[in-house]
Amino acid sequence: MKARHALAGLAAGALVLVGVGAGGAEAQTSGSTTKTAIAKSATGFDTYYFTNGALCLDADYGTLHAKSTKVQMWACNSTSHQHWVFHLVDAGLSIYTITNVGADNKCLDADSGTINHNGTIVHLYPCNNWEGQQWGLYPTSNPDVYILQNEASGRYLDAATEKAGQNGDPVQLWDPSTGGSQYWQFPQP
Numbered sequence: 001m002k003a004r005h006a007l008a009g010l011a012a013g014a015l016v017l018v019g020v021g022a023g024g025a026e027a028q029t030s031g032s033t034t035k036t037a038i039a040k041s042a043t044g045f046d047t048y049y050f051t052n053g054a055l056c057l058d059a060d061y062g063t064l065h066a067k068s069t070k071v072q073m074w075a076c077n078s079t080s081h082q083h084w085v086f087h088l089v090d091a092g093l094s095i096y097t098i099t100n101v102g103a104d105n106k107c108l109d110a111d112s113g114t115i116n117h118n119g120t121i122v123h124l125y126p127c128n129n130w131e132g133q134q135w136g137l138y139p140t141s142n143p144d145v146y147i148l149q150n151e152a153s154g155r156y157l158d159a160a161t162e163k164a165g166q167n168g169d170p171v172q173l174w175d176p177s178t179g180g181s182q183y184w185q186f187p188q189p
Contacts (some may be wrong), residue, residue, distance in 0.1 A: 059082075061102075065142075067108060073166075084108070094138065106124035106126055107124065109122070110150045110155075111132075112130075119172050144185055145184065156175075
């Protein structure tokens with residue numbers, strides 16, 4: 001059974017994911033009243049960046065309109081392909097689907113062909129209500145840092161560090177780790 005964490009205070013909305021890099025934090029397994037800063041966008045959605053260190057979660061512009069869009073880490077630049085929307089699936093478990101503002105009806109997706117292993121490809125794929133497109137959003141011991149757990153695999157969203165924090169670093173699923181590659185912040189765009 002997958003570990004569950006409680007999160008209060010995050011409303012459905014667009015988000016930019018920013019990782020926190022090395023140093024990290026430990027996940028809390030008890031309830032939390034941690035609140036996330038939320039900014040209203042012109043579309044009426046709450047917008048965020050996903051960050052991991054100095055880089056943001058990014059939908060590759062070159063593949064944005066393909067059926068499968070590459071998701072990577074890239075220098076934060078406030079473009080729409082770095083803005084993400086969280087859609088609440090299960091409030092009791094803090095489960096969301098995550099879409100990109102620049103990609104029509106595509107969800108952050110764990111590739112079904114590699115789902116059973118560390119290194120699972122994470123990309124944008126047409127939304128289809130599959131568990132591989134559902135993400136648990138959980139606070140860590142640092143009130144500004146979160147982990148995202150994929151519902152199909154139980155593994156965490158991980159900024160791969162093959163290039164040591166450079167543009168184009170891949171994003172994958174990996175077993176829980178104490179390294180900062182699985183810790184994410186959500187600053188306002």
